[in-house]
Every structure is written in structure tokens, then in C-alpha cells.
Amino acid sequence: MPGLEDLYREIILDHYRSPRNRGELPVPPAHKVEGFNPLCGDEVVLYLDVDPDTDTVRDVKIAGQGCSISQASTSMMSAAVKGKSVAEARQLIRAFKALMSIHEHKLEGEGDGADLQAELEGVRLGDLEALQGVVKFPVRIKCATLAWNTLQQGLDETG
Ligand code: ZN
Secondary structure (H helix, E strand, O other), rough: OOOOOHHHHHHHHHHHHHOOEEOOOOOOOOOOEEEEEEOOOEEEEEEEEEHHHHOEEEEEEEEEEEOOHHHHHHHHHHHOOOOOEHHHHHHHHHHHHHHHHHHHHHHHHOOOOHHHHHHOOOOHHHHHHHHHHHHHOOOHHHHHHHHHHHHHHHHHOOO
């Protein structure tokens, strides 16, 4: 039986090789936002179509290039927020960052991150939890969170 690490690796490779929602959306009405992680050279481009009437992420497309972690994280993020309300998307951003921060705190020996754990309460991250397993080095956390920081910027700009 494969271990959790193998399962996580499979999920990440699957998203890296077959990214979800890859493409472009016409701007406008969609909003284009770009993110860059100079530490690794990762690039993320998001096209966000937010319906102002229902405050819902109607559609999202992704582009860009970079390491497997950054691109898999972008693919997972797009699948996770598509069709969600903006409030739910923001909750996912907070939960994902908490997931990464807890790991960072553990690496630095700063307690168990119980306060951050509260952010994760009631939020289903699903496949996204796979990223927790590979972010063993603090520098990789930037790769994993790039898509989410870019999404946050995009939501702030469209909101
Ligand atoms: Zn990277």
C-alpha cells in the first residue's frame, strides 16, 4: 500500500502534467492578474471572472510557468475556487496559508500553530493538503502560496 507521501506526490504530478482550467479569458469582462516568485522564477497568470451580481467566481483560467509545486498549486487553486462565492474563495486562501504557516512554524520550532489551526476549522482543502507533504523547505512555501497570493490580489482588485 502506497504511503501518504507517494499519494501526495501523485496528486501534485497529476496537476502539474494535466493542469486544470488552463487558458485565457477575454479581458474585460475578466480580470487579469499576475504573480511572480523571484526566489524560484515561478510565474502565475490568472484570469478571474467574478459575477458582481452574485459575488461568485464564475470562471477562472490559469497560465504561467514554473516549478512543479507552483504550477500544481495553481491548478489545484483554480479547481478549488471555481464556482465558489468570493467569501468562500477568501476563506480558502486563509485556510491554505494557515496550512503552510503551521508547517513553517513547526520547522522553526515555534509551537504547534494552534491559533492557525482555527483558520482551518470547517474548511475542506481536499487535494490541496497534498502540498503540505512536499513543502519541506521554507523556500518551497513561496512556490505553493504564489497562486493564492495572486488570487487574493485579483479578488482585491475586482472587489
Ligand atoms: Zn517554485
